[in-house]
Amino acid sequence: MNVTTTAAAQHTNTVAPLAIRGLSVAYQKKPVLRNVSFEVKEGELIGVIGPNGAGKSTLMKAALGLIPSIGGEVLVYGKSYKQQRKLIGYVPQRESVDWDFPTNALDVVLMGRYGHLGWFRRPGAKEKAIAVECLSKVGMADYADRQISQLSGGQQQRVFLARALAQDAKLYFMDEPFAGVDAATEKAIITLLQELKLQGKTVIVVHHDLATVQDYFDSVLLLNVELQAYGPTAQTFTQEHLQRTYGGRLAFLDRNLQSPPPSGKGE
């Protein structure tokens, strides 16, 4: 069963899924993001990388309107994100919620449907069927009734991904989905990302592991308060750009990027 519904099908034009212009964010007068502008292409997997405190999560939260920006504009398929919420899926960092909350895996995935239900409708049989299907896509169907605190870290992350799938969006924001997961989950996430890409969806992923950037992402965005570089991974994930983003702090640079990365590896 395909969960693609009408809300997502309306937009088949060439407007960029996400266009950010001059976005700036400050916490208590300290700039966290300064004048960031970029535009993503539809159907791409985009990795956002940068050192700790570079503003990667902030970029995501500001784009989603979760925190106030002090300047700039965010357009989702040409309109303000407020008008396009049903087109956006969001996977927050796993640590951002309390996994002791009294609920089970299926219920968490159902929460992904709340945006489609409007103010007063409650999730019914149709929503449950969608949620079960999303759980099985991440290999978690057997754990539907499991209390969420009894799941491993990787399984919890997969429940979060299933919830994002249930949102049935066209543009996904994922905040460090690979952080602290086991190998099976990492593989499940990567399969899922590829599948989303095949369906023409756009996925923006905050990522930490530089060793896998070339394997996972079509485009890469290097961030350190300001935008350092953005473009196709083959041309952008270079020693020069990484040095500029991370400063001299990175042993990875010397070992892995002596020669220019082979092109097309990100496909």
Added chain:
Amino acid sequence: MSEFWILLTGALVASCCGILGVFLVLRKMAMIGDAISHSVMPGIVIAFLLSGSRDSLLMMFAALVFGLLTTFLIQMFQNSGIQSDASIGVVFTALFAIGVVLVSLYARQVHLDQDAILYGEIAYVHWNIWELGGMNMGPKAVWLLGFTLLVIVAVITIFYKQFKLCAFDPALAAAIGIPAAAFHYLLMGLVSMATVSSFESVGAILVVGLLIIPASTAYLLTDRLGVMIMLSVAAGVASTFIGYYAAALLDASIAGCMVCAAGVLFAAALLFSPTQGIVVKKLRLRRLAS
């Protein structure tokens, strides 16, 4: 008849508090409930001074205003960089102190004594009767609490999924367009209402016990939110009954015994909960070891 009215009043307080307490506990805001229950006091006194009576809608409204003011001030102080527990402490003690000063200044005019506000007087609940066209409608507190419970049940039922998501994952709630801040203030408004309706019967201090203890008991006994709400109400109502009869037996404070009973139930759940109980966990370990 007095026994019936006291038990009904207690059960209504326990139900109001039990439902809201679940959301306070899950959002880790138990102490905000404490803060609100104290800082509505100046509101109550001001309303009393203005209207000269204890059962006006004005009092409910004033308490609501002060409850939301408390929530707002705590949030504001936190945003300006003060530790969250410190900002809660600052706001509620300051507002409560204003209430204490007001009571001591005008106590003779308003017949509102500090003991009643702090500890309640549930034993006298049946003396304060609502008369409608000469007809005895029963205690005013019961009507007030019944109305409050109705509002709470209606609001929580209608917006169940919003409250649930705001409690579990406020970031996702905001991302899909649920006005998380509005629901935060709505919840705090309900807590203020519950507090002011309850304070006459159980007092400002003990109402916190009924907000937090039964909800914490329920938290130990289930892993479903809906079940947790029902268990919380059940634990609260059970505490009222146990507390009332214990008080009769000991000739002690009724409200005090009710909250003590809630504490005993909590201790029992802590020890014997089938999933999280200390005793059960020990037994399970021993079985694994042998």
